[in-house]
Amino acid sequence: MEVATSAAPTALETFRMETRAWLEANCPESQRQSVKSYTDMYWGGKNPVFNSDDQKVWFERMLEKNWTVPHWPKEYGGGGLSKEENKVLKEEMGRLGCRPPLYNFGISMLGPALLKFANDGQKDHFLNLITAGKLWWCQGYSEPGAGSDLANLQTSAEDKGDHYLVNGQKVWTSFADKSDWIFCLVRTDPEAPKHSGISFLLIDMSSEGVSTRPIKLLSGNSPFCETFFDNVKVPKENLVGKENAGWTIAKYLLTHEREMIGGVGDTEQKTPLHKFALDHVGLENDILADTILRGDVAKWEMDDAIFKMTISRTMDEVKAGQSLGASSSFFKYYATELNKQKLELQMSLAGTAGNQWEGEASDEGRLPRYFCRTKANSIEGGTSEVQLNIISKRILGLPSK
């Protein structure tokens, strides 16, 4: 037990004990297994698909407690938990290994933007739908031809009085083929400088003129899609924030995304790299048989261990009142480069068996497909080059011209 004093428990300690008891009683065994891919997750939506009864039960029980998004205000269907309570809940869920009952870009990305930039009506309407898991959201930022130059977007939203007429194309819209709604950057003023003519728009994916096409990656199938808008009518009330002021919202969201990607690191693999090495290469004279790979593995593990300390240190500093600022670029850059290096090493350690792309023996090429997939880590959510630019300009103050 954490509490060894004779004094009465604090409110937070009571909350912890009650939460623990409730989770133990209510979280089905199967929902305590770690998530292996996005197909293990429940995403909600208009036409919800549960992949097991347990998943449904768990979602419904958590929904009832308003714990799908425990830290949002109660008026929007959130749990209204304080920062401290939310931390306790997370810790206790982590202790048991409970899966989040609901995944959705509405929670992780759109929600924070709505809370900050939306009007009351929008908050009321959309945040409640999000906490209830009633809409599956996707994100419409990137466009072909834009890439790192995100602000160079061409999808247009023409003012038609009561609605916008949207035309254009988005890429890298995850789950667009399954989503109910999309939050989107569109160009509302083609004459303005490129950052100034952008607006933030919510679009119903069932609108006429919206179509999607899945993108196949090097690694195989993916949740990514291309999304096409062909004379799509969008009511003006779906505009978030002011017209032509969407870039501010976009930047706010991008920082969120970057932190997510940087922080997540490698969710797929929990085994230490040297264990993987020992399994594949073995010992010789008490050291890893391949002495050159041994050095590379040690170098990687040291860098990784130290980077984790930096994450802790930064969290401690934020708690102590310092702001995170542009260092999310550092996390994004470093975490993704480390992950790529790790998979390079694993491929070397696995030898020719690691090159098998199909078949049971290789779990349908799990390793090489993940290897290929990691190559995108340093591209999506802002390339490594963009992160280095941000560091050199915003943190180091190096001149632009």
Place this chain on the structure above:
Amino acid sequence: MEVATSAAPTALETFRMETRAWLEANCPESQRQSVKSYTDMYWGGKNPVFNSDDQKVWFERMLEKNWTVPHWPKEYGGGGLSKEENKVLKEEMGRLGCRPPLYNFGISMLGPALLKFANDGQKDHFLNLITAGKLWWCQGYSEPGAGSDLANLQTSAEDKGDHYLVNGQKVWTSFADKSDWIFCLVRTDPEAPKHSGISFLLIDMSSEGVSTRPIKLLSGNSPFCETFFDNVKVPKENLVGKENAGWTIAKYLLTHEREMIGGVGDTEQKTPLHKFALDHVGLENDILADTILRGDVAKWEMDDAIFKMTISRTMDEVKAGQSLGASSSFFKYYATELNKQKLELQMSLAGTAGNQWEGEASDEGRLPRYFCRTKANSIEGGTSEVQLNIISKRILGLPSK
């Protein structure tokens, strides 16, 4: 013997046999030892200093055969050898280890420029002095504040009718304190675009207003100096090429310099790196005791061996008629980076003993001073960054804007 045919020897074969015999008879034993530093070399000059009788004898014998600069035309005191003969002479000198009888920037750098750009009078006068070793030359290109941006030079030469009045400062002028003359880039038109107002001028270092100051490096003393011009009068006949057309000559010379530096690589150390490693670290289980350094040493030796093949291949291609072009930038970049890496490895291999800066045990810090000195390899003669710029623009054709 190279020749195993029964036919009569060709003229070139005869030349080879005669040359070999002459060298064997005439090159003193001490002049067949490898050169360890510039103090072992004979540099010529108005006040010649020979560091041994052998050095004097060797110089005088070679001078008599006009072999101080064997491939220059006879009319300028050169040997008038054909390309093939010159190659044979070099090979035969290499076979015996004969030192060049005369070192001088007049030979390696100024000479080629004079041959290409000077008028007949200048050629007659200066080339004969160079082949006879009667002038010690230094080079006045770099200026403080110019650095990689060489054309940004400020030393001015004002037209005063029959002479120029030179004012300004040069840096990195090797041996300026010992030299008789300097070949110099000066600005003759301050109004012109920066590449267009530059002229190539020869200046007598004994002129009034010329002074020098040696530069101490990280590694200790060096042949480099700062050279100051304070109202120095230079006769107009010392202008090489046209006024304001000096940049062409400079570029021509720079390519020469780059090749020299790239080609030279490491003249100081001939022991293979792994021998150095074995001497310092030793074997354990039949492999180098430090397995991590072992990998680094092998990696370096492989890169070095392969780079040497590239030098051979390029020479073969040049012989086969291809032009060298901008690939001298590649040689310069790669050779100097390799050399820096080598010294990093040697410092690691030598351990704490390699950190001794003074004293007999360390030969007065030979290793760490050389280590420090190599850091300049990737700066002098055009930085690595400049070389990479040249490669990306001139070879790869990447755009500038």
Place this chain on the structure above:
Amino acid sequence: MALVLTEEQSMLKSSAREYLKENAPVAALRKLRDDKDEKGYDPTVWKAMAEMGWASLTIPESYGGLDFGYTGLGQILEETGRTLTASPLVSTVLLGTTLIKQGGTEAQKAALLPEIAEGNLLIALAAEETSAHKPTKIAATYTSLGKTHAVSGKKVFVLDGHVADKFIVSATRDGKTSLLIVNADAKGVSVERTIMMDSRNAANVTFDNAEAILLGEEGNGIAVLEATLDIARIGLAAEMLGTTCEAFDRTIAYLKERQQFGVPIGVFQGLQHRAAHMYCEIENCKSVVIAALQAIDKGSKKVPMLASLAKAKLGKTLQLVSNEAIQMFGGIGMTDDEEIGFFLKRARVAQQTFGDYNYHLDRYAKMNNY
């Protein structure tokens, strides 16, 4: 020998490039993959290659070959590396022909080499037994049945194993290592095709007392295998050189074409310096490959050293270049629609074939006694 191609070699190379661009581009590999083609290579193309003499380049004239040498074969391989062409060139010509030349009896040469030259016979070397390259650590065994033998053992990563007519198998008996020829249709042979990430052909092959005959003399298996592998490493390095150059060329072209922030991304010095560095490494790759190929043709003692140098350097450089290619192509490079990803995948498999970078680094150090 000067480190440049002869006129004949250059001509062979250009004609190969032209043929492959037309008849076996990357799109052809994609089609084989997407069609789940049973053979995994195009027999029509292979037949044409044989007709152009590509299968005969290293076969002496006395056996119906062109006796053109490995430097010539290297040019072909380099070009197939550019187009990522799946063909039996590596299995049958680079490995098979070399094994037979190095180890076979006069009769075996006379019987097999002309068939290979004609494009009628596919050979696969069954040597690897573990995921890590350890060619001389052999668990497979054979027994003598008088004139013939019987081989047992499990082999992995057998290139073109599922389409080969004959296997050449490494196995031991009483401490002697030999190579044995086994017909693909012999009893006791079972072949399981493995689909690899580069969409090229490989298989796991099990021999259960399969009938075999010795390739040449008994007990010379290690010597022939190692000599052949060194040649194969060099040939593969030549192929990887083509793959590296093509991936690089495509990347440079993309840097000039792709617009971001109103300029082609090739103006950014961060990318320029990385591209220039790759250029330097590729120049070095060209040197070691031609030096190594010529060493084979000269019968130089330096072949093993050059084989490790070439395979290591190309492995490292192709890894660098294919990774940088994806990064510089950005999101588009991650899609299966864009061909650059095929180069990344091929790079990884080629890296693991015949010993990876670390294997050859270690071997190089050992050859220099440290």
Place this chain on the structure above:
Amino acid sequence: MALVLTEEQSMLKSSAREYLKENAPVAALRKLRDDKDEKGYDPTVWKAMAEMGWASLTIPESYGGLDFGYTGLGQILEETGRTLTASPLVSTVLLGTTLIKQGGTEAQKAALLPEIAEGNLLIALAAEETSAHKPTKIAATYTSLGKTHAVSGKKVFVLDGHVADKFIVSATRDGKTSLLIVNADAKGVSVERTIMMDSRNAANVTFDNAEAILLGEEGNGIAVLEATLDIARIGLAAEMLGTTCEAFDRTIAYLKERQQFGVPIGVFQGLQHRAAHMYCEIENCKSVVIAALQAIDKGSKKVPMLASLAKAKLGKTLQLVSNEAIQMFGGIGMTDDEEIGFFLKRARVAQQTFGDYNYHLDRYAKMNNY
């Protein structure tokens, strides 16, 4: 414990920075070097440091110390790393005090620690015997003379060896390893100062049956030595962090100021990306240093692991940053007049002190059983 400084630690750090900037900047080291100063450090500065309590930070209050902990000492070391200050902090405080605290008897602590706290006693650890760091491979021996002992052996790279009042020497007898205290003026002690590239103090010291007393118990030499070295590695890493940060700060300032082609060179993306990468590595250095310092103060079992992590990471990063600094400063950075070169030189010596990058990489792998 949160990975941030307490208010007291931050204040200590700021005041140290101010003092050192004023009283012991890089110029002071240059002067000691150029004057061929006999001591190689400034006793006035050392006295002042002691008066400010820097020599007492890790000494318990009962022995006249401040008991402020190693995290506090680390802040001082970091600041001396910025100014490259030559002082007995490493030899006497980081090593000496720790050795006595870890290994000494009650009486030894009571006698020696207050003297150190006052700045009156300099201690040098004589442990290394070879150029490579192998602290537990000890050839020096000692014999018993009843109450006292006699030590013989040759020690190298003894930090502050030529100015120390007492040596603590590692030596063996009958398979037992012990630490022994030898007075610098004892018979049989000969000291040869070695001038190192960083202009800091070191010496080779020979003991020829020199009179000695045991530090604490016989036979606990390895344990005390290793525990002390791990603390010293972390302290040195803190010092190296300061050196790294200062070299980096100066480089960034130079990138903003130096004009080439009409612009500050900091606009070039090739340099920007390298600078940004260094920034990331330095952030990591800060994390591992504070985590390791706090681990000492917590008495954590992870100290050895963290010591290797910290020393390795700082060694690698300081090497990178000091090399890049010279390259980015260009020609001016190569001159002795410019101070940046002092950082390169210090980087190399610090790298070799208490085990270099490879040593700790290897040790880390061994600690993780691979």
